[in-house]
Amino acid sequence: MTDPIINDLTIQAATVNGSGSQTANLVLTRAIFRMGIPVAPKNVFPSNIEGLPTWYQLRVTPQGHMARSDRVDVLVAFNATTWREDLKTVRPGGVVIHEESYSTADARTDLIYYAVPFSKLAKAKIPSETLRKQLANMIYVGIVAGVLGVPWEALEHAVRRQFLSKPKAVQVNLDAIKVGLDYWQDNFSKQDAYRLEPMTGAVEGKVLVEGNQAAALGALMGGVTVAAWYPITPSSSLCEYLIAYADRFRVDEKTGEKRIAVVQAEDELAAVGMAIGAAWAGARAMTSTSGPGISLMAEFAGLAYYAEVPVVIFDIQRIGPSTGLPTRTSQGDVAFAYTLSHGDTKHIVLLPGSVEECYEFGRDAFDYADRFQTPVFVLSDLDLGMNLWMTPAFQYPDKPFDRGKVLSKEDLERLAGEWGRYQDVDGDGIPYRTLPGTDHPAAGYFTRGSGHDEHARYTESAALYAGNMDRLNRKFETARKAIPAPVVDETAKSPVGLIAFGSTHVAVVEARARLAESGRAFDYMRVRALPLSSEVAEFVHRHERVYVVEQNRDGQMFDLIRLALPSELTERLRSIRHYDGQPVPADAIIEPLMETEAIPA
């Protein structure tokens, strides 16, 4: 037998959608996390309610790598239709736990097979017929726990945690796990090299949160009071979490009154329209959607930009074009969202690179929207939004709301009613606004998407039109300096740098770590918002070559950066693109990088 491989492996459970496997997967994840070992789970699921294949990948590494790995160490083959294909993904020497009835004749011989009669065990050992199908998944948790050495205490903790709101379910699930564990102990001797051993110092203080949970909490802490949405994968859970959190934290126990309105709209046009109407009337308002919804929201986005209405739009990106792969991830909306709508329209776009930033940006987006009186897009993605991520617990906000330049009745009295909705009083391009209901005769103005002068009156004047557009640009430049700056790591002091954003970050972190181990360190800049900071050009200036890594076919961020660079720097830019709908693994960065940057022997 080879040397043991400890706490560094990827488990892949191949199951059937709708069979209850997700609960088993989560229990396994929580049990390993309980051992103090960093976990990085990814759910690869079909656009389907029941019956199609689904995979759950649970990666554990002592370093806490969070990116997807495309190499499987332990396969749990629970889907007869895909299992032969699934075998191909397993590393030589890897483990295959499979239903006994699957024939291994002429299957790969470089793997270690543990055949388990799951169906028979379930029939014999799980008395409840209604729960049998679900609980059968728990048997594989027991087998995996046996193979890898997950202690009973961790399993027990995980089951209790998973069924916090359903304590009655704890015992039956533990019993089912025990069936698997006992079967392992009675029938197998360990043939493979993989082990899990408790760790200290890696996960303390960490929690497991989905990006959409984080963004919903962020919105709640950001003071959202009107949210309108239309169901779409992978965004739906954001508003569903928001509803759940609001039911808990925003309901007056005595009166039943809700300090928020969450409306399921008839479509994305209405969803963003409601959010804009609410924001115009003074609420903090949002919508959440994905690519197809963003397409539908284009017209309203232009209105909010031009009429200067603050609104927050979450885009949990999936892969397009069109319907695309609704349950697969992408960073393909960046360029479109940035200039969403016709005419000279451009938007603030926040690019969270972790669930912690989904929370922070989800919260601060409302401040940016109010301060700059413009739509703010928060571009998360399916990988970030719908998977569980290990993260430090989020910080309580240290700043009060920034409601921006709003004139009250008293302000108007002080100004003797002299003000103009689109006047640049402070030279920062940001005008003052009033809210409907402000009790002053000069408060009212006419908001419109048509040409307007400084007093919001209709005009077709060439000079006034152009002057207003220039002011909007000034406002955008003010915003450029205020939104989250890039995070730069130039400790490598390398001539070659990397730029990435969003969920690509974790793959870059791992790629840099592995490359550094082999003596190739790279500087790194993580972009966190559009419009691009001037620091981006400075970073490129300090490096001979810079690779922009992103998850779309066309190199959208590469293009945006190239446009922002002085012409003498554009040739320094290279592009690494990953666009198959699966979260980018570190290898997809290391391999192309090594093709061009390998040191000649």
Place this chain on the structure above:
Amino acid sequence: MSATLNRVGLPRDAYKGAATTLCAGCGHNSITNHMIKALYELGVEPHMLAKMSGIGCSSKTPAYFVESAHGFNGVHGRMPSLTTGAQLANHRLIMLGVSGDGDTASIGLGQFMHMIRRNIDCTYIIEDNGTYGLTKGQFSATADLGSVQKKGAVNTFQPIDPCAVALTLGCSFVARSFSGDGKQIVPLIKAAIAHRGTAVLDIISPCVTFNDHDGSTKSYSWVKDHEESIADVSFIPYFEEVQVDYEPGTVRDVQLHDGSHILLKKLGEDHDPKDRRAAQRVIEEGRAAGHLVTGLLYVDPDSVDFATTEQIPATPLKDLAESDLRLTRDQFAQFMSEFA
């Protein structure tokens, strides 16, 4: 000379707006004047009025009344969603939407229907001329079958009747009138504003430039010849005493949630405005007879509006303080610990 002041101390002029840019003689301008009269007489506080509109000739008109009020001229056919959001943010606002037949029955039919379905508290006026004026005279979805365009083209499609659609969807206030009939429109606008819920008021408003010729069923002469009023409408706001000067037995009194009264004097038919099926029948019979039935077709004075259904607090959502909205430090710490 001092102007007469209304109950909030404002003269009629306070309800005027910018000069109209619509064609001289446009029905919409008449409606604007009726609006000014109704808002002045009701004593609506201008700062509490939100004038909402979409795109088109009709949607320009909110600039022509109550200049000191806030207005929002949004995008084509999407005024209902803006109104919904604004209503949720501040349910104390008086939402007054002005739309047209294209804005409502063509591009905006979906949002129109869903606004009704949710029963957003707003007055929704359709300035209905069956034609696209700003783009120079194309048919809209309310143009009658067989009606003739100025250049001779014949409409071959069934019209969408916004009132019939509204009734089918359970709209809580449905009325129709004619832009030239101020006597009928003014009380209807007042009643619509007093009503809590979506009040749809379809006002036939001839387009003098593109749709006021012999072949048009939305011309002045056609409407004048075919209008059939189901009752004389008068409206008594909650702050005025009800003094019925009609003979008993000829008057129907509908009390609205705020204590206002709609009084209807019987004409030919004894239409009960609280009977939705009767309203549908009146519309159908009018259509069959080639009549344009005007008046208050239906009202449900007990309707529950969206903000109430949503359990919006008494303090408007937009006025809630940070302490009302953020979790406390303890709640936050407890919540985070649940993710461990």
